Amino acid sequence: VQLQAFGGGLVQPGGSLRLACVASGRTDSSATAGWFRQAPGKEREFVGAIRGSGPNVYYANSVKYRFTISRDNAKNMVYLQMNNLKPEDTAVYYCCSSQLRLIASEVRRESNYDHWGQGTQVTVSS
Numbered sequence: 001v002q003l004q005a006f007g008g009g010l011v012q013p014g015g016s017l018r019l020a021c022v023a024s025g026r027t028d029s030s031a032t033a034g035w036f037r038q039a040p041g042k043e044r045e046f047v048g049a050i051r052g053s054g055p056n057v058y059y060a061n062s063v064k065y066r067f068t069i070s071r072d073n074a075k076n077m078v079y080l081q082m083n084n085l086k087p088e089d090t091a092v093y094y095c096c097s098s099q100l101r102l103i104a105s106e107v108r109r110e111s112n113y114d115h116w117g118q119g120t121q122v123t124v125s126s
Contacts, residue, residue, distance in 0.1 A: 001025040001115045005095045008120035011085055015124070019080040021095030021117055029053065029073035032098040034113055035080050037091035037122075047093070049107040050078065058107045063089075085124045092119040 007019040021033070034049035048059040050069045057069050068081040078095060096113035106112050 001027055001097055003095050003097060003115055003117035005093060005117040005120045008093060008122045010123045010125065012126050013086060013124055015085050016081070016083045017085065017122060019082065019093055019095075019120060019122070021078045021080075023076040023078070023097065027076050027097075028099060029071070029076075030101065032100060032102040032107065032113075033069075033071060033078040034096045034098070034107060035069065035078075035093060036096060036110065037089075037093045038119075039088075039091040042091075044094070044110065046108040046110075048080065049102065051101050051103075051107075058104055060108075082122070085122075087124050090122060090124050092121050094119045 002024045005021045030052045032051045035047040036044050037047050038044040046060050048069045050057045053071050066084045070079045095117040097115045098113045
C-alpha cells in the first residue's frame with residue numbers, strides 16, 4: 001500500500017483546510033486509517049483515526065470538535081477536514097494505515113500502523 005497526503009498550505013487562524021490521503025496498491029477499506037502530525041521540535045502525535053468507513057472515529061482531545069475524518073472507499077481516499085485552525089496546529093501532517101481494525105486504546109500508537117504517507121505541511125499564521 002502506498003499513501004500520499006496532500007492539501008496542506010498556509011492559512012490564517014480561524015481558517016479551514018481539508019487534507020486528503022490517497023491510497024494505492026492492495027488497500028482494505030475495512031482497516032484503520034489515521035492521521036498524525038509533527039510540529040517543529042516535537043514528537044509526532046496522534047490526530048485522529050477512522051476504522052473502516054465509520055462510525056468508529058477517534059480524535060485527539062486537542063482537535064476534537066474542530067477536525068473531522070471521513071473516508072471515500074470508492075476513491076480510496078481519506079480526508080481530514082480542519083476547521084477553526086490555531087497556530088498550534090502548525091505541523092507536518094501524515095496519513096497512515098493499518099491492516100488491523102484498531103480499537104480506541106490502539107489507534108494512538110504509531111507502531112500499530114503499517115504504511116505512512118510522506119506528509120504535508122500545514123502552517124497556521126496571520
